[in-house]
Amino acid sequence: MAAFRTVDPQSLPRHFDPSEGEGRWHHAWQEAGLYHWDENRPREETFVVDTPPPTASGSLHIGHVFSYSHTDILVRYQRMRGRNIYYPLGWDDNGVPTERRVQNLFHVRCDPTLPHDPELALEPASAKVRKKPPLVISRKNFLDLCAEVTAEDEKAFLELFAKVGLSVDWRTEYATIDARCRTLAQRSFLDLHDKGHTYTVEAPFMWDVDFQMALSQADVEDKMRPGAYHDIEFAVDGSDRSFVISTTRPELLGACVGVTAHPDDERFQDLFGQTAITPLFHAPVPIFASDKADPEKGTGILMVCTFGDQTDVEWWREQGLALRQLLGKNGRLRQVTFGDDEFPSRDADRANAVYAEIAGKNVEQARKRIAELLEDPAHSATGNGPPLQSPPRPIEHAVKFYEKGDRPLEILPSRQWFVRLLDKKDALLQKGSEIAWHPPHMESRFRDWTENLSLDWCVSRQRYFGVPIPVWYPLDAHGEPDYDTAIVATPDQMPVDPMTDVPAGYTEAQRNQPGGFAGEADIFDTWFTSSMTPQIGSGWVLDPARHKKLFPADIRPQSHEIIRTWAFYTIAKAMLHEDSVPWHHVNISGWILDPDRKKMSKSLGNVVTPLPLLEEFSADAVRYWAANARLGVDTALDESVFKIGKKLITKLWNASKFVLSQEGQPGPITNELDRAFLRELRTHVEQATKDAEAFDLARTLQDTERFFWSRFTDTYLELAKTRARDEGDPAGRDSAVTTLRFALSVLLRMFAPVLPYVTEEIWSWIYGEERGEPFIHGAAWPTAAEFDQIEAPADSGSFDLAITALAAINKAKADAEVSMGREVEHLELAGAAETMVRIEPVLSDVLLASRCHGHAVTSDDGIDVGSFQVRDARFAPRPDKK
RNA sequence: GGGCGCGUAGCUCAGUUGGUUAGAGCACCUGCCUUACAAGCAGGAAGUCCCCCGUUCGAGUCGGGGCGCGCCCA
Structure with missing residues (x-):
């Protein structure tokens, strides 16, 4: 041989040398097509990964490298196990982060009513340009800039991922804004619409006044913020009786439509069914009992406004209260007139004089001014002195924010599209339980979220950069849209933009004309598209044969904070479309915290970027x-x-x-x-x-x-x-x-x-x-x-025994402060009789390894079985240095 | 306030159905240039397994309570 x-x-x-080797092997693997998915192999041999598409804006941090490495390690293992790997990579470029970057980078704002300017070419804004008001550009110009910015980021991300050694099949690269993904998202909407899972309704909903858009439950987070209770006296109509409510939102006093207390609360029994009169605006409002009122909170009796919080919405619905919308979509108080049907008042002149002081102001300004006005006894509803009973009492309370927003959310009526989920909680939980979660306890995050879901999924967003909702509305003779007979685009029209494309049976000339049609201006929530990553990989309705081979995926890797969003919506979509799970396993990576165990965030300034670490180590x-x-x-x-x-x-x-x-x-x-x-x-x-x-x-x-x-x-x-x-x-x-x-x-x-x-x-x-x-x-x-071809050892413990013997000799050398390589002229190896018999077959290797030229073995049953003593070690002299 | 997780050596972490004297690496101490490797090797020291109570012949591990930290949600 x-x-x-x-x-x-x-x-x-x-x-x-990694700086040379990494690039060389990356290219060699690419050339060999090592990562290519083979569409001809059967499903059983395939391992499908539903890769998270990173948001291609800004920079990656070390946490990305951490979790993507986990996935790649699993994938490389599976590949060596002979699996046919489908490991795609895409970019989630929809949505607010990109828009924000474009607005800042070019100092522009979008106005969808403007015409497209094909000549427009912008450079990143200079400091000088930034001092001027932002340039207002058309929707298409804005989208072009978004595409430009994301393309640059994607290139940088891709290089980093390649450097990390991700073994993705780069042929699969996609972007959630590309034509295929837009088509799939719109086909998804069509399917949900056909199945009756979607609806549109005008209703009070969480609204960000800066972004001027509606939000879903998953976009919202609580933040602790300082506030203050204002104790304000109300009058009771036709009585000397009065009462004091406590509110943190005095600026909404003009939007008060009712007063409520707990039905068992002794203090207010005589008031239920009566009419209260508000101070400042002298509006008559009903007093009703509700077990949602907490007797322990504030004074036990409170005002209901349209809308201060989610409970106000419930009272408004249940009691059939009036709608007095004071706040505009821009977060400022609208121009309204007291004394009409919408805003009744017992003293319209005074009410309008007061309101004139706050109209047009934002919430904070209005709150401050209202608090001042409440100190004026002239504005009392009772004549008992200043309506404000005492200086505001500061508190710290939870306030709802859009996770990317800077100002608290308001609740405003607006028309939105929803996907109905609240009636499907049990089915969703069932799907969640059919998936193997790693580690298993992560399933409880999904379960908790699903069980506590209180709103359907609001999928419309008043944004520009994203997938358009593929619907038009017929306009009646007065030019008013009929939302109940929305025209949904047909598959052959997709991807469609209803703001520029025309529904079947109409012409462009009929856009926004009475008897014509209007296009839906809203786009989908980012998650509406990214919840389809398994279907984006498989092709779904666009390629049924491929879909069969790639769906459901085997594994979804992701981090735990987006179980309630990405995992949840993906499970929901797969269920609504095909009554399927989207994948069989979910791998949840932990987070990388900074060395002080704090979450890495831009605001803390403790974000670690991966490139220097990759280069150093x-x-x-x-x-x-x-x-x-x-x-x-x-x-x-x-x-x-x-x-x-x-x-x-x-x-x-x-x-x-x-x-x-x-x-x-x-x-x-x-x-x-x-x-x-x-x-x-x-x-x-x-x-x-x-x-x-x-x-x-x-x-x-x-x-x-x-x-x-x-x-x-x-x-x-x-x-x-x-x-x-x-x-x-x-x-x-x-x-x-x-x-x-x-x-x-x-x-x-x-x-x-x-x-x-x-x-x-x-x-x-x-x-x-x-x-x-x-x-x-x-x-x-x-x-x-x-x-299998290797014969078993005579004694399965002989390797261990050899190590123990070598260690004993090494210790003798260490004790004698000689090098491990020092020759040994002679030593005596002692052990229990049984041990000495067992060491025999491997003793020569031990002696060779310890450079022992002469030895004696001694049986000594005083020594524990399996261990050795080295006695009388005589070392050769240290050789001369050359 | 609720859910989930975490708390083990100075640091970062293992510790599987309860079972000898609780482990690794880093850091530390002592030696050693030894024909793959000094970016190495050999040896060593270092722990009230957060606290209390319980179950058990036996608890880092199981149960109850508490304290501290993190995330998610009210």
Whole structure:
């Protein structure tokens, strides 16, 4: 048999050079099409990933690299298991973040009523331009700028992902704003509409006054903000009786449409059914009982406004109260007149005089002024003195904000499109339970969110950059739209923009004309499109054959804070469209916290960007760091882990250099030590594979690393290295070299998903050709079957025993403060009689490894079974330095 | 206020159905240039497993209560 081909260690670089190797291998893998999904292979062999499309605006932070690495490690493992991988990558460029960047970068605002200017060419705004008011441009011009900005960001993101070594099939690249995704989102709407899951209604809804758009429950978060209770006296109509309400929203006094207290509250029994008169505006409003009023809160009796909060909306509906909308969509108080049917008043002149002071003001300004006016006894409804009973009492309370907004949300009536979900909670929960969540407790986040959902999904947004809602409305003879007979675009029209495209049966000339039609100006919520990422990959209605092969996906990787949005909506869509789960598994990555365990955020200024880390420590080392974190566990950023990764890479490099430079021939593995070692390796392969199959790649890595370091380089390799060079024992040498090379090939493959570059580099020296597997990432993950030809050791504990004996001799050397390489002239190895019998088959390797030239063995049953004592060690003199 | 998670060596973290003396790496201390590797090797020191109560022959692990931290939601 031919001798092993070997490497010349002198000709190899001292270390792996990632700055050169990463780019080289990236290109080699691309050229070989290693990441390509093969559409001809059957579904059972396929592993489909539903990759998160990152928001392509701004910059990535280290948390992205962390979670995308987790996915890639899993994917590379599955690829080595022989699966046909579908691993796409897209960009979520819809929505507010992009619009904001464009507005800031070019200092522009969008006005959809303006005509398109094809000549418009803008540069990023200079400081001088920024001092002027923003340039107002058409919708199409605005969208062009959005596309321009996202394209640049996507390029930078893509380069970073390539550097990290993500093994995505780059042919699949998509953007949620591209024509295909727009079509799919609009087809989704059509399907939901046909199935009766959508509706449009004008209703009070959460509204951001800066963005001037409606929001869904998932977009909203509570923030603690200072506020103040204002105690204000109301009169009771036709009575001397009065009462004091407590409110944090005095500026809405003019929008008061009722007063309520708890039905069991003794203090107010006489008031229910009476009419109250508000101060300042002298408006008559009904007093009613409601068990939603909390007797403990404030004074126990409160005013109902249209609309101060969500409970006001409920009272308004249940009691059939009047609608007095004071606040405009821009967040300022509208011009209204008291004394008419909409805003009744017992003293219209005074009311209008007061209102004139606050009309046009924003909420904060109005609140301040109203508080001042309430101190004037002239405005009292009772004649008892100032309506404000005492100076406002400051409190800290939760206020609802749009997650990207700076001012509190208001509740305003507006027309919106909804997807009906509240009637499907049980079915959604059922779907959630059919999915395997990793770690399992993350399912409870989905469950909690779904159970507590209180609003249908508002899918319309008053924005520009996004997928248009594909509907038109017929206009009646007065030019008023009929929302109940919305015209939905047909599939052949999609992607459609109802603001420029025309519905069937109409002409452009009829746009916005009585008897004609009007296009829907709103776009979809970003999640409406990104909740379809599995269908975007599969093609869904656009490619049913492909869809069948790629849907449902196998795995959805994502982080935990968007379980309530991305995971939730994706599950909802798959259920509504096809009564299916969107994927079989969800992998939840934890978060990267800063070293003080604080969440990274721009406002705290503690965001860490990945590029410097990748350059300092290499992609492999960064991936090693990511791979060490278990799923779902938040991890503090600790650079020492990168260093450990770097050490591991160097160790792999050096050990491989040694192993692959040993000369010998493929031979039968005859030696007891070799067999015992390989038996351990086999056990490790089985366990590590079991963990990987359970998505616990972190454990696979940790155990493989431990095995590599403490069972291979520090021990087996040391024990076998002298024999591997022993020309006087060809059989023993071939057994050792064959074992070393086989073991290294197994370990390299087990590290390959985590450390793709250095393992590929090493693989290419010898193994690629020798094994006929040119790339390690196309090679087979090791299995127990590969060990079947290797005979079992006579004693499964003999490897362990050899290590123990070597350690005992090493300790003697350490105690004597001599080097591990010091020759030993003679020593006595003592152990229990049973131990000494068992050590015999591997003793020669132990003595060779410890450079022991003379020895005696002693049975001493006073020593614990399995351990050794080294006695009378005599070391050779230290050789002269050359 | 509710849900979920976390609390183990100075630091970052393992610790599987309860089972000898609780582990790793980093940092620290002592040696050692040894024919793959000083980005290394050998040896060493270091813990009230957050606290209390309980179940058990036995608790880091299970149950109850409390404290602290994080995220999500009211």
